[in-house]
Amino acid sequence: MPEEELKEQESEQQACPLCREKTLILTERETEVPYFGKVLLFSMTCNSCKYHMADVEAADQKEPAKYEFEISREEDMEVRVVKSAQATVNLPHVASITPGPAAQGYVTNIEGILNRVKYQIETARDTAEDDEDRKKAKNLLKKILNITWGKEKQKLIIEDPSGNSAIISDRAVKSAFKVKNAEK
Numbered sequence: 302m303p304e305e306e307l308k309e310q311e312s313e314q315q316a317c318p319l320c321r322e323k324t325l326i327l328t329e330r331e332t333e334v335p336y337f338g339k340v341l342l343f344s345m346t347c348n349s350c351k352y353h354m355a356d357v358e359a360a361d362q363k364e365p366a367k368y369e370f371e372i373s374r375e376e377d378m379e380v381r382v383v384k385s386a387q388a389t390v391n392l393p394h395v396a397s398i399t400p401g402p403a404a405q406g407y408v409t410n411i412e413g414i415l416n417r418v419k420y421q422i423e424t425a426r427d428t429a430e431d432d433e434d435r436k437k438a439k440n441l442l443k444k445i446l447n448i449t450w451g452k453e454k455q456k457l458i459i460e461d462p463s464g465n466s467a468i469i470s471d472r473a474v475k476s477a478f479k480v481k482n483a484e485k
Contacts, residue, residue: 317347324348331360334408336469337383342408356386356406363464367478370411370458370468375451378412380473385465390414391458395441396421406465411457412449419445 315325330342339360346353370380384390386406390398396418398404407413419442426438447453459466462480467473 317350317352319352320347320350322347322349325352334381334383334469337467340383340408340465343406354405357383357408357465358385358406358463359465365462365478365480366464366466367476368459368466368468369456369474369476370470370472372411372448372455372457373451375449377451378410378415378449380411381408381469382410382414382459383408383465383467383469384414384459385461385463387463388459388461388466391460392418393456393458395444395455414457415445415449
């Protein structure tokens, strides 16, 4: 599904929040995501220290939402996913991508989500000191491969208090997401 570019603004010579050099490029791009609407893609990239931050925001105000999708076949890898920096992505019994200071927003597909999780698990495997942890990581990587090939089913859940995320498929189940109060 090609995305139609609408507008792009770029500004240079900004001070980087990490290295303080005036080599940060700020980019704001408006684009249309089919069946979701207009989105604003924001990014910051420093040419000196390579710092990068990105987020996606719906052009129209949206309500907090939860999306659930059953990944059941290889073709599901192409299902479009919009994920804001505030969203939590959960693959039950596999992994979660949680929001935080370094969280990124992006437009991808289910395969892109699985590749991000795969990278996290590979990093955990490669840095694990315990054989049991390496074995768990190896089994999770095998599971992700089976999910990718449509040999194993897996639920994908995205919860977003900002409402700026979506799984774009007729098979995705959207429901209201109740934002929890900050824990004391």
